[in-house]
Amino acid sequence: MEKGRELLIFERSSPGRTGVRPPTADVPEVDLDKVLPKGAVRGDIEGFPEVSELDCVRHFTRLSNENFGVDTGFYPLGSCTMKYNPKVCEDASRLSGFSRLHPYEPEGLCQGALELMHELEGYLAEISGMDAVTLQPAAGAQGELGGMLMIAAYFRDKGEARRKVLIPDTAHGTNPASCRLAGFDVVEVRSSRDGILTPEAIERLMDDGCAALMLTNPNTLGLFEDNIEKIASIVHSKGGFVYCDGANLNALMGVARLGDMGVDLVQFNLHKTFSTPHGGGGPGSGPLGVKKALEPYLPVPRIRKNGDEYSLEFDRERSIGRLKAFYGNFSVMVRAYAYIRLMGAEGLKRVGEMAVLNANYLKERLKGHFHLPHDRTCMHECVFTDRLQRRYGVTTLDIAKRLMDYGFHPPTIYFPLVVDGALMIEPTETESLQTLDEFIEAMKRIAKEAEEDPHLLKNAPHTTGTARVDETRAAREPVLRWTGSPPTNPDHCT
Amino acid sequence: MEFPKDLKYTKEHEWVREEGSVVVVGITDYAQDSLGDVVYVELPQEGGSVTKDEPFGVVESVKAVSDLYSPVTGNVVEVNDAIIDSPEVINDDPYGDAWMIKVELSNAEELNDLLSAEEYQKYIEEEK
Numbered sequence: 074m075e076k077g078r079e080l081l082i083f084e085r086s087s088p089g090r091t092g093v094r095p096p097t098a099d100v101p102e103v104d105l106d107k108v109l110p111k112g113a114v115r116g117d118i119e120g121f122p123e124v125s126e127l128d129c130v131r132h133f134t135r136l137s138n139e140n141f142g143v144d145t146g147f148y149p150l151g152s153c154t155m156k157y158n159p160k161v162c163e164d165a166s167r168l169s170g171f172s173r174l175h176p177y178e179p180e181g182l183c184q185g186a187l188e189l190m191h192e193l194e195g196y197l198a199e200i201s202g203m204d205a206v207t208l209q210p211a212a213g214a215q216g217e218l219g220g221m222l223m224i225a226a227y228f229r230d231k232g233e234a235r236r237k238v239l240i241p242d243t244a245h246g247t248n249p250a251s252c253r254l255a256g257f258d259v260v261e262v263r264s265s266r267d268g269i270l271t272p273e274a275i276e277r278l279m280d281d282g283c284a285a286l287m288l289t290n291p292n293t294l295g296l297f298e299d300n301i302e303k304i305a306s307i308v309h310s311k312g313g314f315v316y317c318d319g320a321n322l323n324a325l326m327g328v329a330r331l332g333d334m335g336v337d338l339v340q341f342n343l344h345k346t347f348s349t350p351h352g353g354g355g356p357g358s359g360p361l362g363v364k365k366a367l368e369p370y371l372p373v374p375r376i377r378k379n380g381d382e383y384s385l386e387f388d389r390e391r392s393i394g395r396l397k398a399f400y401g402n403f404s405v406m407v408r409a410y411a412y413i414r415l416m417g418a419e420g421l422k423r424v425g426e427m428a429v430l431n432a433n434y435l436k437e438r439l440k441g442h443f444h445l446p447h448d449r450t451c452m453h454e455c456v457f458t459d460r461l462q463r464r465y466g467v468t469t470l471d472i473a474k475r476l477m478d479y480g481f482h483p484p485t486i487y488f489p490l491v492v493d494g495a496l497m498i499e500p501t502e503t504e505s506l507q508t509l510d511e512f513i514e515a516m517k518r519i520a521k522e523a524e525e526d527p528h529l530l531k532n533a534p535h536t537t538g539t540a541r542v543d544e545t546r547a548a549r550e551p552v553l554r555w556t557g558s559p560p561t562n563p564d565h566c567t
Numbered sequence: 568m569e570f571p572k573d574l575k576y577t578k579e580h581e582w583v584r585e586e587g588s589v590v591v592v593g594i595t596d597y598a599q600d601s602l603g604d605v606v607y608v609e610l611p612q613e614g615g616s617v618t619k620d621e622p623f624g625v626v627e628s629v630k631a632v633s634d635l636y637s638p639v640t641g642n643v644v645e646v647n648d649a650i651i652d653s654p655e656v657i658n659d660d661p662y663g664d665a666w667m668i669k670v671e672l673s674n675a676e677e678l679n680d681l682l683s684a685e686e687y688q689k690y691i692e693e694e695k
Contacts, residue, residue: 246632487630487631488631490631493601544604544629545604545606545629545655548604548606548607548627548629549606549607549654549655
């Protein structure tokens, strides 16, 4: 075994080795081919790993040690809100009354769960200034899709053929994708030199063929859309809706309400803002809040409260139907509920304030060392570029890789697309001044290294088990499953 | 970075070469450099049509996915299928082997809207 490379579980395999030996069957064996239709019986899997329990435990423990999470270190991944999630929220979600609940539990036996969901809908409506909320979407992008499907249904009912949705050039990639999936054409709106939308740009593009404007506030440059009220009134005057991607809600929470700014729909990324760990593939949760006009179109089932009793309502004529099996990702809802109750109104307000303060602190301290394309007060994140370092042949990617040697997760890079060589840093509210200062020091040293020893950056990281992976080859020649033999050239991943 | 004088350019970073009644279209050196390693490209079918300023394909790099915008309107008479299997050619030889489509022009006057090498170079300097 080469030093540093953890063997694949397949490579550890030895024929006949096993972790668990089931007892000899005490019932007669049945030939599956005789009782099941052809095609329903799986054949052997070539190369299926055969390892002992200990091999298996060690393999996955070692892999987990190579992982980096917010519990390991600072994780300033912009637009992802990788903040710390209080462990008490994890604890709450593991209470057996929640974690062992079966989705087919009769309503009478899961009143507590329904009450929690109903109250959470109310909290989210209050935080965002919306009239009604569904908890069903499985993640942010499904919330977006649900919202756009509701808008499509609304205009179908009114007999209006509105085909277009306006989306700013700073948008998350999911926004245009959600619109296309819902059958709309996307029209890109260019941001101004200041990095925000202008009423003039919206005025020029908004017409009665436009169903909605889909924006993110604060946007992905970490800037508050100052003209939001004016922009919303232009969209409304032409009969359209304003959808806000709530991915960056952390910055506003408890301070300002999107509904009060003219937003008609917003999804909440509970896995970002409301205390669910993410980055490992989920599950997420993307509840969707809407204003009154769209309430009839919300997905079913809706949770109803009659006196002290909660029930599920399925019979809603204008609903877009179901978005997800059962009721959404319930355990994430429990964490969000626990978090909101834990923080209280004052605490949630402090979240937004501290997230914005921390980002501005980083921005001011790093300004001058790194190029800051939009030099104005930011919200929860700030965007630098590699322009000052490029003269030494050092790029954003090199800076990001070198940060790993200092024990930090790199920020988001090369996004938003409107900024060439972007480094997008979101510190979140949960980091101490000490951690922020350590990060600032590391960034300053990297800026100096770029000048004095660019090769140090070009070859970074030096301290991780794996240095640079060949992303290009991985994308051009993806190997997506075990092919029966180890990689022919493991060096490409050194 | 090179910008051959005999080509015409767009602000969306495509180039156009006139070859009799058809034009050849690709993306510029600046475009491939900004994108980084190209890993995937999607082109229209031969026999299809393209419209000026409308997307005709997609190019994906390790950094981003971008639309390809057609500099002209017309029928696609030939497609460079070779770059679909080896998209790295776009990085290696953007003006040569990495041509993308050949278009039979519907309106030759559209060529007047395109930028010269000098104008394009000036434009990207300003954009930086």
